[in-house]
Amino acid sequence: MRRLWSKVERTLGNRRNLANELEQELDAHLQFLIDENLEQGMSFEEANTVARREFGNMTVVQERSYQSWQFPRLESLLQDIRYALRGIVKAPAFSLIVILTLAVGIGANTAIFSTIYAVLLKPLPYPAGERLVWLGESNAKASGISVTWINFEHWRAENHSFEAMAGFQNTDLTLTGRGQATLTHAGLVTNQFFQLTGSRPMIGRLFIASDDKPQSPATAVVTESFWARMLSADPQIIGKTITLDGSAYVIVGVLGRDPGFFPRPVDYYLPLRPTAAQAAKREAHGKMRALALLKPGVTLAGARSDLNTILERLAKADPGPEDDHRAYAEFLTDERTGGVRHVFALLMASVCLVWHARTSAVCC
Amino acid sequence: MSTVESLPDDERLGLLQGTLEVLILRSLKLESNHAYGISQFLQQQSDCEFLVDNGSLYPALQRLLQRKWIAGQWKTSPNGRRARYYSLTLAGRKELLRATSKWQRFAVAMAKILAPEG
Numbered sequence: 475m476r477r478l479w480s481k482v483e484r485t486l487g488n489r490r491n492l493a494n495e496l497e498q499e500l501d502a503h504l505q506f507l508i509d510e511n512l513e514q515g516m517s518f519e520e521a522n523t524v525a526r527r528e529f530g531n532m533t534v535v536q537e538r539s540y541q542s543w544q545f546p547r548l549e550s551l552l553q554d555i556r557y558a559l560r561g562i563v564k565a566p567a568f569s570l571i572v573i574l575t576l577a578v579g580i581g582a583n584t585a586i587f588s589t590i591y592a593v594l595l596k597p598l599p600y601p602a603g604e605r606l607v608w609l610g611e612s613n614a615k616a617s618g619i620s621v622t623w624i625n626f627e628h629w630r631a632e633n634h635s636f637e638a639m640a641g642f643q644n645t646d647l648t649l650t651g652r653g654q655a656t657l658t659h660a661g662l663v664t665n666q667f668f669q670l671t672g673s674r675p676m677i678g679r680l681f682i683a684s685d686d687k688p689q690s691p692a693t694a695v696v697t698e699s700f701w702a703r704m705l706s707a708d709p710q711i712i713g714k715t716i717t718l719d720g721s722a723y724v725i726v727g728v729l730g731r732d733p734g735f736f737p738r739p740v741d742y743y744l745p746l747r748p749t750a751a752q753a754a755k756r757e758a759h760g761k762m763r764a765l766a767l768l769k770p771g772v773t774l775a776g777a778r779s780d781l782n783t784i785l786e787r788l789a790k791a792d793p794g795p796e797d798d799h800r801a802y803a804e805f806l807t808d809e810r811t812g813g814v815r816h817v818f819a820l821l822m823a824s825v826c827l828v829w830h831a832r833t834s835a836v837c838c
Numbered sequence: 839m840s841t842v843e844s845l846p847d848d849e850r851l852g853l854l855q856g857t858l859e860v861l862i863l864r865s866l867k868l869e870s871n872h873a874y875g876i877s878q879f880l881q882q883q884s885d886c887e888f889l890v891d892n893g894s895l896y897p898a899l900q901r902l903l904q905r906k907w908i909a910g911q912w913k914t915s916p917n918g919r920r921a922r923y924y925s926l927t928l929a930g931r932k933e934l935l936r937a938t939s940k941w942q943r944f945a946v947a948m949a950k951i952l953a954p955e956g
Contacts, residue, residue: 498920500922502920503874506915506919509919529892530892538893538894538896538897538902539899541897542897589940608918
């Protein structure tokens with residue numbers, strides 16, 4: 475920055491030298507003409523007047539010579555700045571009002587825009603977040619209701635539209651055996667959830683396919699903050715157990731960075747497994763929704779009809795009360811912000827209008 | 839400046855675009871000169887056909903300086919006045935050679951076309 479400034483100064487310095495030199499040069503030229511006129515016997519005054527007339531318009535000559543150095547734009551900018559500063563100093567009260575008005579306007583715009591950026595525009599913090607899709611079921615009465623375990627299993631195994639699919643839901647469990655009993659927040663997920671959210675373990679491992687099986691031992695992946703807060707940041711934590719609602723879970727890993735997927739922060743993740751009823755009956759709903767990653771080039775509509783085809787096939791093979799259920803699929807970004815988008819658009823528009831009004835008021 | 843008055847200003851020739859610079863280079867071929875000297879040289883050499891306007895001469899000098907075809911140096915003239923003397927640089931000499939042949943060809947071609955048919 476300083477180097478840049480000194481460069482500007484040097485350039486302007488050269489510019490001043492240039493102007494100075496040119497002025498001297500023109501002066502010398504004029505003297506030659508005057509000398510010549512004097513030689514012809516004119517009076518000094520007459521010689522001077524005639525020489526100036528002969529020379530032509532000195533200002534024009536100067537301006538044109540400057541222009542050949544391509545600086546005048548910068549020069550006029552500097553002049554504008556000087557003029558503005560002089561104006562500010564001359565009318566300080568008015569200037570203060572104008573500056574405050576503009577400051578408040580800019581502040582309001584910035585505040586609203588920051589919020590809009592955070593809520594609407596900031597990309598999801600997941601690899602290929604723009605292809606992540608939120609899946610549920612829909613019927614005549616409601617859309618986005620939970621996916622049943624059997625439907626989810628068929629979707630995951632038979633679809634042609636997604637690279638990966640994971641079920642998720644959250645729940646609260648009571649942690650005992652480590653000081654006072656505490657209510658904790660659990661994220662229940664099937665194993666591909668971590669792949670979809672780009673999560674990595676800091677210690678140990680994350681869930682693998684075998685963790686999804688009901689007969690496998692109960693396992694848990696804890697977040698770093700829970701590990702530090704409740705497990706004393708024990709580096710030997712892998713293989714130890716925590717007791718949640720009276721059942722023991724073996725800790726297999728500590729997350730490096732929590733994906734922050736659930737609206738309410740969770741303390742740990744447990745494998746999402748079906749209850750006996752959910753594993754047996756196709757219409758047994760729980761609280762599970764699914765997260766899936768669209769293959770590149772597949773449209774949302776294409777994915778919906780892909781999943782619907784699977785549901786229709788199931789309805790034929792295993793008729794039940796929910797044969798009219800269809801797949802609900804929205805991009806995760808839209809699902810998260812759908813409700814507030816219009817509100818924010820309106821807010822931004824109004825702030826811009828106010829800004830415009832302020833600016834015009836100040837300029838006129 | 840008695841020689842200048844020999845023709846009324848508006849009957850003299852305006853300079854074609856790009857000619858002034860090569861004429862300046864030519865005027866400096868034998869010796870360095872100041873701006874006033876250059877304009878006098880050009881008027882005398884052209885038998886006062888060319889009107890050299892200071893509003894064109896000075897910008898042209900600046901352009902030549904920028905291209906480093908001429909260099910300026912402050913000296914004292916024979917009559918004791920300080921003036922900025924311009925002289926050709928090596929690049930300027932090369933440019934003069936190039937431009938001279940170009941303008942000669944141009945002039946010959948113009949003359950051929952404009953000459954009355956014989």
